[in-house]
Amino acid sequence: MGVLVKTTVNGDAVEFTCDEGEVLLDVLRNRLGLTGAKEGCGTGDCGACSVILDGRLVCSCLVLGAEMNGKKVETIEGMAEGQKLHPLQQAFIDHAALQCGVCTPGFLMAADALLRKNPDPTEEEIRFGLAGNLCRCTGYDKIVRAVQAAAKEMRGA
């Protein structure tokens, strides 16, 4: 009684069958083995399951797997190009912008989505751009600094 879905995940054509009520987060984690997106709340409040869907940042716990036909899904597993980390990923390591790291994939997705729209954000724009993602370890200071540094590098400034 499943739904057959043909979609693109991190540039790869992917086919899966899921239940009608199954959310994208469960599809990614349980059917496709992509456990980088985390379930922190299941209600869209924490952002730990953030992915980019057709260029738009979404909580994958609030989107149905069955809706993915013909869409493009980007997850944390597709952020690096081969061995080369995305500048945001490198900046998070270099600026100690993670402690436990469970929110990190969601933050990187959200920061990536932000910088695509706004390559030169102010501190306030970064803070509001990341306000849908909860981090309980860092107090956000080093996260904001990492995003500032990555944005600068990506602009070639």
Next chain:
Amino acid sequence: MVTLNENNNPSEAAAPTTSEPHVNGTHNSDLVKRDFKVIGSRPRRPDGIDKVTGRARYGADFNFPGQLVGLVLRSPHAHAEIVKIDTSKAEKLPGVKAVITSADLPDHTGGDRNMFDILENCMARKKALYDGHAVAAVAAVDAATARKALKLIDVKYKLLPHVTDVDEALKPGAPLIHDNVFTEGVEPKPTKPSNWCKRAEYGHGDVDAGFRDADVVISRSYKTEQTHQGYIEPHSVSASVSPDGMAEMWMCTQGHFVFRNQCAQLLGMEASKLRTTSSEIGGGFGGKTHLWVEPLALALSRKANRPVKITMTREEVFRCTGPTSSASMDVKIGAKKDGTITAAFAELRFHGGAFPGMWAELGAMTAFACYDLKNVKTVSKDVIVNRPKTAAYRAPSSPIAAFAVESAVDELAKAIGMDPVDFRIKNAAKEGTKSSYGPVYGPIGIGPTLAAAKNHPHMKAPLGKNQGRGMACGFWFNFGGQTCVDVNVTPDGFVNVAQGTVDVGGSRASIAMAVAEELGLPYESVRSNVADTATLGHNDMTDGSRGTFSSSMAAIFATRNAIKVLRERAAKTWEIPVGEVEWKDGAAHAKGVHHGNRPPLTLKEIAAQAGNTGGPVAGHAEITADGAGVSFATHIADVETDPETGRSLVKRYTVIQDAGKALHPSYVEGQFQGGAAQGIGWALNEEYVYGKDGRLQNAGFLDYRIPVCSDLPMIDTQILEIPNPNHPYGVRGVGETSIVPPLAALGIAVTNATGVRQTHVPMSPPRVLKSIKSKAK
């Protein structure tokens, strides 16, 4: 849980009296002054790439082959007798492989009250004691089947009157939660049970005489509300019990060894047969030092004869794990006009949720720890209410007590016309001070953090309209505890470290740095991993700010033992006495006039020849890491409070704390910033809201709102290094103290912004608005 260690109480652990002692609990304190090569730098963490690429495996990211989904049925009632549980319909549902109730968890605790409380909290026995208390659990082939099965379990409850407020629970006639709790610490011992589980008293001198000597006395009552640690990763455990009784568990925990021991005891198993692995942990802050669903997963697996995974929902995390006490406190402090405090008194009433605790007692111990007082007395009352079992949260109880005491200290300073920083400096504890909770301090950092605050540019910065500034101090004991580290030299000349303390914020990097420092190798040559319980001796939890303190200490001693082996191998190779071989810069050097021109033997060369010189090269250390070194901080906060809405925004925040020695300064700063942010959340917004029905009203991140990125400013940090003489590099734990001052610092800041003394945390907009309006009347 908390063991006190004092600066001036070095380890007495005896080392064997040979000429080449096995290094264990002794060290050369001169090392505190040494020039470090690796320590103090900021290398990249070994788990960094895994965590930014989604590879890192947390609690819920692991699966056993053929595992079942476990779910827990929880009481919707705050207090109810469980008359009958009928599981027969659930058991008959196709796909259900096991259903358990308390009948499947017989009491193996042998009269150990604490362990029995853990057992009863994991699964209600005769009564459900709070909204969310587990009453049954199922294991089924998938989540949908398990959810259906929960609905088929028929529980007959007889509702009982409940109480969720700490002061209400103490009143005569309050609903009695346990009929076998008699107040401890009261003479004569009460003959009737009550919700007041323990009284304790700390202090010295004569407070009555001290108050008579005072020119000004401030007396006030304070309240703080219940908060949750709010880690982003819900609890998850996978358990697999084989028919021969061997078992494995994978879980997110702050202490897989302690969880192993406790689970084995609760299930009537031998600890050696239960192998537990700690996953990457998605935050804990004390909340993952307590068992909740782990024994249930084991019991389900044993009954179903299949692996079982239980992952909590966020709602479950809020309803049945974690929270702090809420508290009600009275503080009285007196001082001379010259600023000398003559007497200090506090009564602290905290609840432990539905079980006996010692949370108020911790508050009583920490309340006045920052000050050098002639006359001080604190009385604690620990109370039981119909709320979830209170768990440790980062310096448990100390932020609550500090809110009351530091607010009173601020009010007193103002009353005698002294600057609050100068007033604190005048009364600050120092080396040799008898602390308010008993021990005499060694070298401590409270004075230096206050001096740094006084000189900090933040203190002199101008304030805008509706803005206020507050500063406050904080204390935490810090803990050492049982710790065990293995250092193994690999045949290709690198080093693997096995640590047993769970890495919550970068300790694998810090431990590897300490080992590299000792060996004289670059950081990149050393890799530390967290070992499972089958491959390393017992380690206490990562709690009490002990992870990096104790494991770096054990790692340094283990490395010195490995260096001893390396020197012996070099001596054997050179055929000279080992006493004529010294270790420096990653190599053995022959010393003395006869050997001076031999080229050194590097670790790589010795490792390559190890098979011919005596076998693998390793060093081990097993210690009780005494002398954790108490920790102090001073915070400065600026807020802007909107007089029309009561909403307060933090405009600037500075943390100044003594780290003893910062192994990896970025991770020390991270602890300072994270603790401050949690404290800000607690001070301004976070709170458990219970309805009249005794049910939690806000069990989710939408309604229990922790600070988000746009709520906070940058959090400035200043690391002070007053070496802890009991650690070879001078390290003190840094994880917890940073959450202690924010409640008070912000309370004072909002007081200064609004002109109304704030006495109730959190200072949520409605509460602050009410205080402003009541003053206007």
